[in-house]
Amino acid sequence: MKRIAIFCGSKNGASEVYVNGAIALGKELANRNITLVYGGAKVGLMGAIADSVIQAGGNVIGVMPTFLVEKEIAHPHLSELIIVETMHERKAKMAELADGFIALPGGPGTLEEFFEIFTLAQLGKHHKPCGLFNMNHYYDPLIHFFSHMEKEQFLHEQYRGLAIIEEDPSKLLNRFEQYESHLLSKQTN
Template sequence: MKSIAVFCGSSDGASDVYIESARRLGKELANRKITLVYGGASVGVMGALADAVLEHGGKVIGVMPTFLEQREISHKRLTELIVVGSMHERKAKMAELADGFIVLPGGPGTLEEFFEIFTWTQLGLHQKPCGLLNINQYFNPLIELFNHMTNEKFLHEKYRSIAIVEDDPKRLLEKFYSYEPPTIKTYITDEKQT
């Protein structure tokens, strides 16, 4: 695994644990010589993550749309900053550069990025691992929602486990190495195939 895209917030969050955990992940990525691909900001959880990778000798590629370059305060010390035209281009470029995806706590934008990657896995558009770093049990309500979707038959059981959930960066990354993607979603039943 050469690079991992991380989706996360440009805010610090309500507790120091979010920044501390982002820094732990950054250190782990650098130690494993995994390039960080992220949104390019120097603030919040995003900035702490990038700073930690750089402080430990790792490489960081930021991807940021032009209209956000000033608003989110682009990081000035990155290995590379790729400026794109839109949010759609940002996500596509991050997905292209990454061998896997990790989601840290963030707001609606972070969840939107996660759900797109999750859906792409279901549809077979990529076969890369996707993990939720469940810092401070932040994603517990989302995990419950997945359980509810499964119980109500809107999410097939085999797709519920697309997102690898761990609260420790080392354990999460270890699970990435043994990840096996689910079969591709289809609406054709066995009866229709015969």
């Protein structure tokens, strides 16, 4: 695993635990020589994880649409900043660059990014790990909703297993490194 795309909030959240979790994940990425691919901002959890990777000597690639660069929120110290025109192009470029995807706490944009990549995994368009960093139990309501979708037969059990969920950044990355898509193995059998 060489590059992991992180989807997360441009806000810090209501508790310091969110920033601290982003920092811990950033250090873990740098210690494992995994390049961070993210939205390119210097604010919120996005800025916290980028700063953490940079301070630990790691590489950071930001992908940002022009209209956000113009609002002066682009991080000034990235290894590389790729400027695209639209949010759709941003997601496509991040997906192209990454070997896996992790969603930290965030708002609707974070969820939209995660669910697009999760859906593409279900459809067999990629076989890369998708994870939720469930710090401070942020994603517990979503995990409960996954159970509801499965119970109501809108989410098949084999697809639910595509989401790797952990509360500890080291355990999450360990599972990413061991990941083998069970959908890929079923397609080759």
